[in-house]
Amino acid sequence: MFWRSEPYALPNLAAGDQAVDPFTRFYRNQPAGNDDAQVFDRSRRWPIDDQHADIFGEENVIIDGKTTPSMVNAIFMVCRKPGLDHRDFFEHWKEVQVPLAARLPGLRRYIQNSGHLEAFVRNNGGQTHDGWSEFWFDDYAAFQNAYHSPEWKAMAEDGKTLFHPTMAIVIGREYVQKDEHWKPRTYGALGMTEEQIRMKLLAQGYKSLASDPNAPARIIAAARKGQLAVWTDDHIALFGDHIYDARPQR
Numbered sequence: 001m002f003w004r005s006e007p008y009a010l011p012n013l014a015a016g017d018q019a020v021d022p023f024t025r026f027y028r029n030q031p032a033g034n035d036d037a038q039v040f041d042r043s044r045r046w047p048i049d050d051q052h053a054d055i056f057g058e059e060n061v062i063i064d065g066k067t068t069p070s071m072v073n074a075i076f077m078v079c080r081k082p083g084l085d086h087r088d089f090f091e092h093w094k095e096v097q098v099p100l101a102a103r104l105p106g107l108r109r110y111i112q113n114s115g116h117l118e119a120f121v122r123n124n125g126g127q128t129h130d131g132w133s134e135f136w137f138d139d140y141a142a143f144q145n146a147y148h149s150p151e152w153k154a155m156a157e158d159g160k161t162l163f164h165p166t167m168a169i170v171i172g173r174e175y176v177q178k179d180e181h182w183k184p185r186t187y188g189a190l191g192m193t194e195e196q197i198r199m200k201l202l203a204q205g206y207k208s209l210a211s212d213p214n215a216p217a218r219i220i221a222a223a224r225k226g227q228l229a230v231w232t233d234d235h236i237a238l239f240g241d242h243i244y245d246a247r248p249q250r
Helices: 022-028 029-039 086-101 118-122 140-147 150-159 194-204 214-223
Strands: 058-062 072-078 109-115 131-135 168-172 229-230 236-238 244-246
Touching: 022 194, 029 194, 072 140, 086 109, 086 131, 086 150, 109 118, 131 140, 140 150, 194 214, 214 229
Parallel strands: none
Antiparallel strands: 058 109, 072 131, 072 168, 109 131, 229 236, 236 244
């Protein structure tokens, strides 16, 4: 999940790029896009919703409970039933489903994320789902208890009139990579000379970068500006002024 204050104001847009869907634009303009292809199945085949879930939505926190890293987060990515207008779908989801879901036993936090109507128009149908819900519980046993409760059954029965039967479901624990307290890491680059950086790159197996006369200075500059995304034995990535996304040659 990525949060942006201005979702369509993405950097480095080429001419005419404003018409491109936000997901393509997001991955096109930063190192995450290159690495994404090494991790996720985004092959050009139909249907696509069994490969990944791309949803551009707005968050609506229903129950604003405190969360901890040990809690279980059950995420349901949903599509409206064929024939339902987006506005009718979102209205019923908010006015009828929300009160039913809020009654679930053991529910600590509940978030409903509806797809952004403007995105459906601008994205030309490229989103895989119409929205998603997040249900937070103390642990998996608490989720199971809620799942087998009469309250869940009532919610599911109403859901039959609203949701397409095929859903994407993920049950796991949340790991926050970046929040409002996040500060960029320098990975020690500001304490090294260009030659020391070159030697470290060579020792780690980044032979192409080590042979690039501009790489050490750019790494230092990126670290100074908070643009050094990661630098480990397995991956180095810069974004912003200069974009590097490299793996060691071993």
